Amino acid sequence: MALVSLSGLKSNRYVFGLLLAVMATCLYSLKGILVKIMYKNGIDSISVMALRMFFVLPIYVFIGIRIYTKLTPKQAHSIKSNWHLCCLVGVVGYYLSSFFDLKSLNYISAQLSGLVSFTYPIFVCFINWFLFKETFKKEMWLTLFLSYSGIILLLSYEFNFGDTYNVLFGSAYAIGGALAFACYMVFSKRLMSKMPGTMFTSIAMGAASVCVFIHFLAEEEWKDITLTLQILLLSLTIAIACTVAPSFILSEAINCIGTNQVAVMGAFGPAATALMAVFILSEPFSSYHFLGMTLVVLSVSWSFLMKFIKTKLHYPKD
Numbered sequence: 001m002a003l004v005s006l007s008g009l010k011s012n013r014y015v016f017g018l019l020l021a022v023m024a025t026c027l028y029s030l031k032g033i034l035v036k037i038m039y040k041n042g043i044d045s046i047s048v049m050a051l052r053m054f055f056v057l058p059i060y061v062f063i064g065i066r067i068y069t070k071l072t073p074k075q076a077h078s079i080k081s082n083w084h085l086c087c088l089v090g091v092v093g094y095y096l097s098s099f100f101d102l103k104s105l106n107y108i109s110a111q112l113s114g115l116v117s118f119t120y121p122i123f124v125c126f127i128n129w130f131l132f133k134e135t136f137k138k139e140m141w142l143t144l145f146l147s148y149s150g151i152i153l154l155l156s157y158e159f160n161f162g163d164t165y166n167v168l169f170g171s172a173y174a175i176g177g178a179l180a181f182a183c184y185m186v187f188s189k190r191l192m193s194k195m196p197g198t199m200f201t202s203i204a205m206g207a208a209s210v211c212v213f214i215h216f217l218a219e220e221e222w223k224d225i226t227l228t229l230q231i232l233l234l235s236l237t238i239a240i241a242c243t244v245a246p247s248f249i250l251s252e253a254i255n256c257i258g259t260n261q262v263a264v265m266g267a268f269g270p271a272a273t274a275l276m277a278v279f280i281l282s283e284p285f286s287s288y289h290f291l292g293m294t295l296v297v298l299s300v301s302w303s304f305l306m307k308f309i310k311t312k313l314h315y316p317k318d
Contacts, residue, residue, distance in 0.1 A: 013257075014256065017253050017255075017262075018253075018265055020249050020252055020256065021253040021257065021261070022268055023246070024246040024247075024249040024253060025246075025265065025268050025272060026268075026272045027241055027242050027245055027246040027249070028242060029269045030242050031101075031242035031243070032113055033273070033280050033281060034234050034238050036105055036277075037234060037280075037281075038231060038234050039105065039106070041230065041231055042226065043225065043226075044220075045099065045103050045105075046099070046219055046220065047220065048238075049095075049098055049099065049102060049212045049215075049216070050216040051225070051231070051235035053208070053212045053213065055236055055239035055240070056205060056244060059239075059240075059244055060202040060205045061202070061206060063198060063202050064202030064203060067196055067198055067202065071195075071199070075199075078194045078195050082191060083203055085187075086200050087204065087206075087207035089184055089187045089188055089191060089204055090184075090204025090207040091204075091207050091211050092183050093180060093181055093185075093204065093208070094184070094204060094205055094208035094247075095208040095211040095212055095215075096176075096180040097178075097181040097184065098177070098208075099177075099215075100173045100174065101113065101173070103173040104117070104170045104171070104173035104174040104177065106170070107166040107167075108158065108166060108170030108174070109158070109162075109277065109283055110277040110281060110283065111154065111273055111274045111277045111283055112155065112167070112171070112174075113170065113174050113273075114269055114270050114272075114274070115150075115155065115273070115274075116151070116155070116171050116175055117174045117177050117178050118178070119148065119175065119178045120185065120266065121144060121264055122144065122148065123178060123179050124182045124185050124186055124259055127182060127186045128259065131186070143299045144299075146295050146296075146298060146299030150293065150294070150296040150299070151270060151292065151296070153288055153291055154288055155167075157286060157288035157292075184204075185254070185259045185262065186259055188200065188251070188259075189258065192254065197251035197254070197255055198248060198251065200251065201248055205243075250262070268296065270293065270296050271296045271297045274289055
């Protein structure tokens with residue numbers, strides 16, 4: 001019975017991790033939609049990032065201080081030894097990745113940006129394989145194949161009906177964002193094994209915020225931003241619902257199921273982006289979009305069901 005309970009606990013933790021990964025993915029996907037709306041109000045990429053971090057930074061500072069006061073001496077020593085690495089990973093994952101993602105939205109649709117951005121699981125898997133010699137389970141390869149078949153299908157549609165220069169330029173920015181986020185995914189897991197995940201996230205986001213403010217002040221001034229109630233509400237929503245909440249949710253998901261599985265579940269992001277882009281931004285939705293989205297959703301569902309069924313079949317009987 002004890003073994004059954006242990007297996008059930010592991011299964012529940014895995015399912016919980018998958019649900020957290022999907023939730024974080026959907027919240028991150030919403031960011032691109034809201035940013036598109038802000039662009040229509042005359043706000044540029046770095047201003048969007050600065051406004052977001054203006055609301056975000058105090059939250060992470062508050063959370064970080066609260067957690068730090070409750071750390072054990074061993075945990076505090078680990079943070080003092082690794083804080084600079086946390087800052088570096090945070091700058092790559094939350095500053096560079098966000099900057100590239102937002103720049104891509106200047107050139108391509110929210111759907112295409114979301115699709116290309118979520119190629120990051122490929123980079124995660126290959127970084128883990130190249131640097132840490134991690135292997136893949138067979139079902140993960142099939143999941144990735146189906147997911148990115150759907151992504152390629154939508155990319156071909158954009159090339160046929162969109163401006164080639166904008167598609168290439170915007171896609172390049174999105175790929176840069178995907179690579180930066182993949183590096184964050186890989187190295188954050190190793191740093192979070194040495195400290196509480198929320199502490200790591202607070203340090204990482206704090207460092208990214210500083211870089212965003214430096215970038216903004218080097219290019220613009222606060223007085224250059226035309227602040228309306230809509231802009232402030234959108235910025236606050238992006239800060240809380242699309243930054244703070246998913247960053248902590250993602251950290252917990254990584255702790256539950258690991259970077260590779262979180263990366264695979266991230267393939268659900270393009271489908272979430274497509275649905276929101278159609279209903280909120282009134283972007284076109286063709287048979288290409290439907291087939292691509294279907295491939296992505298089916299691949300993620302298949303990955304979930306295979307793991308769940310396999311776990312159930314290995315439960316020992318009373």
